[in-house]
Amino acid sequence: QVQLQESGPGLVKPSETLSLTCIVSGYSISSGYYWGWIRQPPGKGLEWIGNIYHSGSTYYNPSLKSRLNISMDTSKNQFSLRLSSVTAADTAMYYCARVRGSSGSYFDPWGQGTLVTVSS
Amino acid sequence: EIVLTQSPGTLSLSPGERATLSCRASQSVGSSYITWYQQKTGQAPRLLIYGAYNTATGIPDRFSGSGSGTDFTLTISRVEPEDFAVYYCQQYSSSPSITFGQGTRLE
Numbered sequence: 610q611v612q613l614q615e616s617g618p619g620l621v622k623p624s625e626t627l628s629l630t631c632i633v634s635g636y637s638i639s640s641g642y643y644w645g646w647i648r649q650p651p652g653k654g655l656e657w658i659g660n661i662y663h664s665g666s667t668y669y670n671p672s673l674k675s676r677l678n679i680s681m682d683t684s685k686n687q688f689s690l691r692l693s694s695v696t697a698a699d700t701a702m703y704y705c706a707r708v709r710g711s712s713g714s715y716f717d718p719w720g721q722g723t724l725v726t727v728s729s
Numbered sequence: 730e731i732v733l734t735q736s737p738g739t740l741s742l743s744p745g746e747r748a749t750l751s752c753r754a755s756q757s758v759g760s761s762y763i764t765w766y767q768q769k770t771g772q773a774p775r776l777l778i779y780g781a782y783n784t785a786t787g788i789p790d791r792f793s794g795s796g797s798g799t800d801f802t803l804t805i806s807r808v809e810p811e812d813f814a815v816y817y818c819q820q821y822s823s824s825p826s827i828t829f830g831q832g833t834r835l836e
Contacts, residue, residue, distance in 0.1 A: 655766075655774065655817055657827040668825050671730075704773055710780070714821035715764040717776035717785065 611635045613705050613720035621699075621727050627692040631705030631720060632685075639663055639683040643708035645716060646679065646690045648701040656701075660708050661688055695727045731755050731822050733830035740835050748805040750833045752818035757798045762821040765794055765803045768832075769814045777816075778803060808835070 617629035631644070638644060646658035659669035661679045669677050673692065681688040692699060702724050706716035732755040742748055752763070760781040766774035776785040778794035781801055791806040805812055818830040 654831045655819075655829040657819075657829065660825075660827075671826075710764075710821070711761060712821065712825065714762045714827075715776065715779045715819065716766075716774070717779075719773040719775070722773050 611707055611718055613707065613718065615703060615705050615720045615723040617703075617723060617725070619724060619726060621695055621725060622729050623696055623727055624694055627690070627695050627699060627725055627727070629690045629703055629705075629723065629725070630687050631689070632687045633707075634686070636707075637683075638681060638686055638688065643713035644681070644688050645706050645708045645713075647704045647706060647716065647719075649704070649722075650698075650701045658690065658692075658703075660713055662713070697727050699725070700727045701725060730826055731758060731820055731828055733818055733820055733828055735816075735818060735830035735833045737833060738831075740833055742808050742835065744810055745807050748803075748808050748812070748835055750803040750805075750816050750835075752796075752801045752803070752830050754799045754801070754820060758801075758820045758822060760797050763794070763796070763801050764819045764821075766817045766819065767812075767814050768817065774817060805835075 612634045614632045621627045643660045645660040659679050661667045676693045678691040702722040704722045706719040734753045736751045763781040765778040768774040782794040793804050815832045817832050
């Protein structure tokens with residue numbers, strides 16, 4: 610059974626870089642699937658951030674692309690998110706998830722999420 | 730970018746009633762690429778329906794999905810107390826691009 614767990618700082622200062630890691634258990638991420646990040650500002654809806662394929666290829670939400678980097682470390686069975694130049698608008702619950710379906714079209718399962726607050 | 734508009738924003742029903750949730754896309758979406766999630770307060774979203782009408786593993790058969798083109802529907806045949814939550818639709822399209830609807834709260 611695949612399980613995902615997000616980890617990283619809960620507080621990031623404006624203009625700095627937000628860094629999160631998703632640790633995957635129960636499946637080797639190098640074996641297949643896309644792996645993705647989604648966020649949810651407090652009290653609001655879901656926003657897709659980006660996905661990474663097991664081969665390492667990535668695709669990003671165009672609205673975040675200029676500040677975003679998603680990478681994977683197969684030796685640790687984890688993938689990571691880095692979002693630079695953060696502002697208060699980046700405050701959100703951040704979820705990682707496995708991406709399933711043809712072409713990588715839906716998310717299942719999800720991690721429990723980690724809340725990141727951008728504030729000085 | 731394909732915009733998904735969900736209606737109604739809030740749906741007020743009693744247990745045992747039928748729930749019909751709508752998701753309308755700004756342009757045609759392949760049926761293989763429409764997904765529905767349920768999110769309860771303080772929890773991560775949970776996959777309900779993928780490919781517009783395929784029920785995910787472990788999801789009760791009172792949940793069903795339908796639709797094509799730009800109009801998709803999630804139906805709960807008889808609402809149970811544990812079904813009160815927020816429901817999101819999501820689409821995948823080439824580019825690739827993934828977007829979510831704004832959600833429908835079932836209360």
